[in-house]
Structure formats: structure tokens, C-alpha cells
Amino acid sequence: MAKFMEGLRYSESHEYIRVEGEYGYIGISDYAQHALGNVVYVDMPDVDDEVTAGEEFGAVESVKAASDLISPVSGTVVEVNEALEDKPELLNEDAFANWIIKVQLSDPSELDALMDVEAYKEHCKE
Amino acid sequence: MEKQTCLYDRHVALGALMSPFGGFIMPIQYTNITDEHNAVRQHCGVFDVSHMGEVRITGPDAERYVQHIFTNDVSGAPIGQIYYGMMLYPSGGTVDDLLVYKMGENDFFLVINAANIDKDVAWMKGHTDGFDITLDHQSDYYGQLAVQGPEAEAVVEEVLGIPCSELKFYTCLTLTLSKGEGTQAATSPLTSSSNCFTPPLEGTGEALIVSRTGYTGEDGFEIYGSHEFTQKAWDKLIESGRCKPCGLGCRDTLRFEVGLPLYGDELSADISPVMAGLSMFCKLDKPEFIGKEALVEQKANGVAQKLVGIELADKAIPRHGYAVLNAEGETVGEVTTGYHCLSVDKSVCMALVKTEYAKLDTPLSVQIRKKVFPGKVVKKKFYDKHYKK
Numbered sequence: 333m334a335k336f337m338e339g340l341r342y343s344e345s346h347e348y349i350r351v352e353g354e355y356g357y358i359g360i361s362d363y364a365q366h367a368l369g370n371v372v373y374v375d376m377p378d379v380d381d382e383v384t385a386g387e388e389f390g391a392v393e394s395v396k397a398a399s400d401l402i403s404p405v406s407g408t409v410v411e412v413n414e415a416l417e418d419k420p421e422l423l424n425e426d427a428f429a430n431w432i433i434k435v436q437l438s439d440p441s442e443l444d445a446l447m448d449v450e451a452y453k454e455h456c457k458e
Numbered sequence: 459m460e461k462q463t464c465l466y467d468r469h470v471a472l473g474a475l476m477s478p479f480g481g482f483i484m485p486i487q488y489t490n491i492t493d494e495h496n497a498v499r500q501h502c503g504v505f506d507v508s509h510m511g512e513v514r515i516t517g518p519d520a521e522r523y524v525q526h527i528f529t530n531d532v533s534g535a536p537i538g539q540i541y542y543g544m545m546l547y548p549s550g551g552t553v554d555d556l557l558v559y560k561m562g563e564n565d566f567f568l569v570i571n572a573a574n575i576d577k578d579v580a581w582m583k584g585h586t587d588g589f590d591i592t593l594d595h596q597s598d599y600y601g602q603l604a605v606q607g608p609e610a611e612a613v614v615e616e617v618l619g620i621p622c623s624e625l626k627f628y629t630c631l632t633l634t635l636s637k638g639e640g641t642q643a644a645t646s647p648l649t650s651s652s653n654c655f656t657p658p659l660e661g662t663g664e665a666l667i668v669s670r671t672g673y674t675g676e677d678g679f680e681i682y683g684s685h686e687f688t689q690k691a692w693d694k695l696i697e698s699g700r701c702k703p704c705g706l707g708c709r710d711t712l713r714f715e716v717g718l719p720l721y722g723d724e725l726s727a728d729i730s731p732v733m734a735g736l737s738m739f740c741k742l743d744k745p746e747f748i749g750k751e752a753l754v755e756q757k758a759n760g761v762a763q764k765l766v767g768i769e770l771a772d773k774a775i776p777r778h779g780y781a782v783l784n785a786e787g788e789t790v791g792e793v794t795t796g797y798h799c800l801s802v803d804k805s806v807c808m809a810l811v812k813t814e815y816a817k818l819d820t821p822l823s824v825q826i827r828k829k830v831f832p833g834k835v836v837k838k839k840f841y842d843k844h845y846k847k
Contacts, residue, residue: 351722368739369487369491370490370491370492372773372775372797372798373773374776375826375829388827390659390827393774393775393798395711395797396486396487396491396493398827449587
């Protein structure tokens with residue numbers, strides 16, 4: 333059973349964002365890591381790269397397939413989770429604790445377009 | 459609408475992830491690809507490969523006909539011998555790669571890829587003029603199991619009661635399932651005379667074909683029988699707990715690691731066996747076969763592209779269709795299959811590249827999404843086969 337976490341915002345493509353002030357931590361949901369299976373590589377952007385809401389910023393690779401990561405917000409990458417470079421399986425162990433990138437938000441109003449946990453649970457049932 | 463194999467309900471009951479492949483709805487994985495891959499490398503796995511196609515060629519000209527459409531040389535073969543090779547277009551491009559089993563004098567059993575069944579059968583039927591043969595398309599009759607891994611011999615003998623220990627690599631035997639008395643060897647001179655087994659499978663008088671073949675780089679067996687037999691044998695194998703159900707996901711990682719080609723990736727109408735490095739299965743000293751002239755020309759004058767292995771320095775995974783770049787950043791080829799290789803923990807791929815870049819250690823990069831990952835040409839066998847010959 334997939335776990336869901338309160339207090340995060342979720343996208344239809346199964347990324348979450350945890351907002352702290354002007355920053356957001358972006359990762360993939362537990363539902364997404366279940367669906368992917370064993371993660372063997374995480375393709376991340378570089379610090380200072382710009383990301384755009386609704387556009388691809390990297391990918392998560394399982395043995396069989398690559399899944400694009402879609403940014404839920406626009407902004408600038410201020411940090412990437414370097415632990416995932418050597419241990420991509422951390423996403424399988426705890427997807428919510430292991431965010432992928434930290435972004436400085438350029439337009440916090442974009443958060444309004446994302447789902448809360450209840451809406452996201454419904455989305456996963458579809 | 460995809461076809462189902464005779465084991466479809468069992469796959470669903472086991473919770474397999476099902477996906478279309480070659481016109482069938484097939485199990486991709488039951489638990490996960492890594493565990494299933496490792497089970498075959500270390501112990502034993504069973505695959506439902508009932509989607510594969512079967513064609514029986516018999517008649518006074520059967521051998522001459524097989525020699526005409528097939529690149530390998532079956533002349534003078536002992537009964538029970540199996541050959542790998544291709545059917546080619548006159549251009550040298552590949553219609554399909556297949557196994558040919560010599561079942562008797564002028565009696566051959568051809569095993570073809572699921573995705574190519576209709577095309578292959580039409581191709582074969584289109585080249586029967588001048589040959590006195592009977593072509594019997596049997597794909598709807600046969601189910602097929604592949605039991606693969608270092609423990610496969612013990613599992614097949616002890617769980618299915620099939621005497622296979624004396625079967626040599628790339629040979630087959632036939633067995634008759636006689637009612638109430640289990641399996642009895644029949645018709646093949648390669649058959650073991652051993653009768654110390656207590657076969658758990660009750661028969662209906664049908665004949666099975668059992669071969670020491672596979673598509674994983676491990677020792678193993680492929681077993682062809684009716685749907686009823688295939689279902690019973692599958693249940694026995696799963697119930698025994700000695701054999702992990704394995705999906706097509708790990709079948710692909712396993713065959714890829716040991717450098718075995720997949721039609722559609724490493725072979726196609728545009729990719730000849732010479733380009734794919736499979737010339738050893740094309741006997742150019744045969745008097746003739748369809749496509750021979752083209753291969754002779756390719757051998758003499760060289761080919762524009764060749765299949766190579768590429769090993770990347772990073773862990774990013776090169777996938778089918780990604781561009782291969784030279785040191786100047788120009789596209790010089792395309793990835794055919796790529797994985798993060800499970801048995802050796804490296805990101806590697808097979809790729810079709812311009813011939814001037816095919817030498818070992820040539821620096822080549824792969825474009826993966828927005829980034830370019832450096833690598834070099836290596837042998838396109840990333841893990842050694844462990845056949846029992």
C-alpha cells in the first residue's frame with residue numbers, strides 16, 4: 333500500500349513539493365516509487381538551472397524504463413540531493429524523506445494549481 | 459486485441475504486471491526484474507514463452523527447403539541437433555532469427571519470434587515453389603516453458619520427471635506422455651535410457667519436445683507441449699518452490715547481458731547478420747540460401763554500420779533509440795538496447811554505429827535526455843555465458 337503524506341502539494345504526474353518559506357523540496361510520491369519499482373538511477377539538474385512548472389527537469393530510471401520528472405513549480409535549483417547519485421534506491425526506501433531538488437520559487441501562486449493530499453489520494457485511485 | 463497464452467490466468471493470479479509484447483499480453487514481472495534476473499543467474503527461473511511461434515516442415519524436400527530459407531547449414535545433421543540462424547531477404551536484411559530443430563530425416567521444427575509469426579509464415583509459404591514439402595503452422599497448438607538457471611537440470615528432472623541430464627547443449631529429445639505411466643522417452647536416438655524417475659505428470663499420449671536451449675546465457679531447457687501439459691507443468695514447477703516465475707522484463711536483461719540479439723532491436727529488415735556480428739551463423743559455403751549473395755558482397759566490401767557494445771562511465775541508462783555521438787558531438791549511431799547491467803553494475807548498451815567507430819576502445823558518447831554521457835566501445839558481451847556443453 334502506498335503511503336501518503338499530509339502537508340505536501342502533489343502534481344498529477346506524481347511529484348510532491350514541500351514548501352518552506354521561499355523554497356520548495358521536490359520529490360516523487362510513495363505511490364510513484366511503488367509504480368516504478370527498483371530505482372537504479374536519478375537524473376538530476378545542476379544547481380542554478382531554471383525549472384519551469386509542467387516541464388521536465390530530470391528523470392527517474394527503473395531497470396526497464398525512464399520516467400521523466402516534471403517540475404510542479406517554476407524557479408531556480410539551489411540544491412540537488414547528492415545522496416541519490418550513489419544510492420538511488422533511497423527513493424524506494426523513503427520517497428518523502430528523500431527529496432530530489434530544492435528550488436527557490438519564482439511564482440508561489442503556482443502552488444494553488446497543485447493537489448492537497450486528499451485530492452491526490454483520489455487521483456491515485458483513478 | 460492481444461492474444462493470451464494458455465497460462466494467462468495463472469500470471470494474473472500471481473499478480474504479474476501484464477503488458478503487450480509481440481501480439482500477446484505477457485507477464486513483464488511478478489515481483490521485480492532484479493530479483494527474477496538474479497534467480498536465473500543463481501538458481502532457477504521459469505518463463506512462459508508460449509507466445510513463440512512453431513512451424514513444422516516435412517516432406518521429401520524438407521531439408522533442401524530449410525537450406526534454402528535458413529542461413530545456417532543443417533545438411534547431414536544428426537537427428538536431435540538444433541541450429542540457430544536467420545531467414546533473410548535477398549537484400550541481406552533479416553526476416554527473423556530462429557531455431558531449427560532436426561526432428562528426423564526431412565523433418566524440421568522451426569521456432570520463430572512471436573512478433574514475426576504472421577510475417578514469417580507468409581514468407582515461408584511464399585518460397586515453397588519447387589519444393590515437395592508440407593508446412594504445418596503449429597503456433598496455436600504448442601505452449602512453451604523455458605526453465606533456466608544453474609539448477610534447471612535438477613528441477614526439470616526431479617519436478618517434471620523429464621530425463622534431461624544427458625541432453626547436450628543445442629540438442630533435443632522427444633518424449634511421449636503415456637497415460638498413468640508418466641513420461642516415456644520415444645523416437646529420439648539422443649534419449650537417455652534411464653527409467654528411474656517417478657514422473658508426476660500424467661499424459662494423454664502427446665509428444666513433448668525438450669531441448670537444452672534458452673535465451674538467458676545460463677544452462678536451461680525449453681519444453682514444448684500442448685496447452686494442457688504446459689499448464690500442468692507450470693503448476694508443478696511453481697508449487698515445487700524451486701523455480702521462480704520470471705517475466706519478459708528479466709528475459710530481456712538476461713539475454714542483453716550475454717550479447718544475444720533481439721529481433722526488432724539488434725536485427726531487422728535493415729540490419730543484416732553481418733552488421734550484427736552474427737556471421738558465424740551464416741554459412742556462406744552453402745551452395746545457396748536466400749540473401750547469400752548480399753552477405754557475400756557485405757563480407758567482401760564491408761558494411762556501413764556495425765553493432766557494438768558501449769560502456770558508459772556514469773550510471774545513466776542508454777535506452778533504445780538514443781543517439782550515439784562521436785568525440786566531435788556528431789551523431790554516428792543509435793542505441794539498440796541498453797540497461798544498467800544487473801550482473802556487473804555498469805551502464806552499457808548495444809548500438810548500431812558507423813563502421814569507422816566500431817573499433818574497441820573508440821570513445822563514443824550517448825545523448826541521454828539533455829546530457830551527453832561519455833563512454834567507449836567494448837565487446838558486446840557484458841557478462842559471460844554459463845552454458846553446460
